[in-house]
Amino acid sequence: MVESHSDRLDAVFRALADPTRRAMVRDLSHRPRSVGELAQPFEISLAAASKHIKVLEGAGLVQREVQGRTHVCRLDARPLHAGMEWMRHYERFWNQRLDALESLLRAEDRENAARGKPPRKAATIKPGRPDRSRR
Secondary structure, three states: OOOOHHHHHHHHHHHHOOHHHHHHHHHHOOOOEEHHHHHHHHOOOHHHHHHHHHHHHHOOOEEEEEEOOEEEEEEOOHHHHHHHHHHHHHHHHHHHHHHHHHHHHHHHHHHHHHOOOOOOOOOOOOOOOOOHHHO
16 A cells, blocks of 8 residues: 555654654664663553554654564654655745734834834733743
């Protein structure tokens, strides 16, 4: 059965949706690890770790090799590329929207300056509210 691009992308995002699997991917980005090494930081059973690894394998993010009784996992980051490309599309979308908003605000500031109105006050961040300028 031929898997569509959308199915592969869905599998990558589904695999990365879980924080344990994201941490496993991060750990594997440093070096290959055994199933036991991947399970250790989470204090989960080898069976539970193996289930997480199977999801990562299904998404193409992990290659598992059996060396004697030890299963060694390696990261295959190639499937992440499709996810990054998908996100870049939306990054461009939002950058264009924010650039357009900035242009409108600058034009409004120029009009107000020409009319002699004082410039707009800079927004202040209230304590306890997220700073949206860093997103």
